[in-house]
Amino acid sequence: MTELLYYPANEYQKEFDAEVEKVDEEKKYIVLGQTLFYKEGGGQPADHGKITWESGEAKITDVQKDHGEIRHFIEGDIPEEGEKVHGEIDWERRYKHMKMHTAQHIVSKEVLDEYDASTAGNQVGEEKSRIDFEPAEFDDEDLEKIEEMTNEIIEADIELQKSEVARNKLEDETKEGRTNLDLIPDHIDPLRAVEIGDIDICPCGGTHVDSTGELGEFKIVDRRSKGADVERIEFVLE
Numbered sequence: 736m737t738e739l740l741y742y743p744a745n746e747y748q749k750e751f752d753a754e755v756e757k758v759d760e761e762k763k764y765i766v767l768g769q770t771l772f773y774k775e776g777g778g779q780p781a782d783h784g785k786i787t788w789e790s791g792e793a794k795i796t797d798v799q800k801d802h803g804e805i806r807h808f809i810e811g812d813i814p815e816e817g818e819k820v821h822g823e824i825d826w827e828r829r830y831k832h833m834k835m836h837t838a839q840h841i842v843s844k845e846v847l848d849e850y851d852a853s854t855a856g857n858q859v860g861e862e863k864s865r866i867d868f869e870p871a872e873f874d875d876e877d878l879e880k881i882e883e884m885t886n887e888i889i890e891a892d893i894e895l896q897k898s899e900v901a902r903n904k905l906e907d908e909t910k911e912g913r914t915n916l917d918l919i920p921d922h923i924d925p926l927r928a929v930e931i932g933d934i935d936i937c938p939c940g941g942t943h944v945d946s947t948g949e950l951g952e953f954k955i956v957d958r959r960s961k962g963a964d965v966e967r968i969e970f971v972l973e
């Protein structure tokens with residue numbers, strides 16, 4: 736099992752050393768003993784970056800969890816099993832994802848409180864992100880209100896806490912409708928909890944900033960209906 740070095744609260748480290756535990760030359764991926772590279776999941780894309788070692792270097796173009804392995808897909812040279820490599824994540828890309836993902840937590844919480852709508856799905860991007868709410872139907876005034884509420888939390892520069900919490904405790908503390916805990920396999924205990932001050936608590940395996948003040952101005956750029964009861968909003972951080 737690859738140790739996840741960014742977890743549960745080390746999301747700002749950009750470089751690391753690791754040993755190659757497995758190489759698949761045909762599919763062009765490697766498995767490392769430990770990693771800072773985020774694997775795609777929970778609506779957050781994989782980290783990109785590079786690895787270097789004594790006699791070569793390669794780009795990391797994708798990271799996926801498959802068959803219980805964290806597979807780093809590479810382009811360039813291929814290291815050997817047992818090789819000591821140095822990894823460096825594409826920080827610009829990752830930091831944008833951290834900010835977007837944190838914004839998504841805030842908006843999901845605000846919309847649940849204000850409109851009783853749950854987050855049915857979300858996709859974080861570098862430039863734009865989206866969240867689907869259900870059941871929901873927003874008018875222009877609602878969108879303005881969502882922007883306003885979110886920017887208030889950003890301006891208040893509220894600290895986040897990320898820690899491992901016993902599953903039953905987190906189940907008790909998470910507001911009904913905030914997330915679907917049933918989707919997380921039962922054997923995963925403790926869970927990683929992400930708290931935004933005393934505003935929100937939610938289980939999440941993604942990466943986030945340390946304080947909401949890092950996000951910049953939140954702006955909704957699109958809203959559309961995605962079926963009878965589902966509304967999608969798209970947002971940017973300026």
Ligand SMILES: [Zn+2]
Nearest residue numbers: 836929939941
């Ligand atoms: Zn998250």
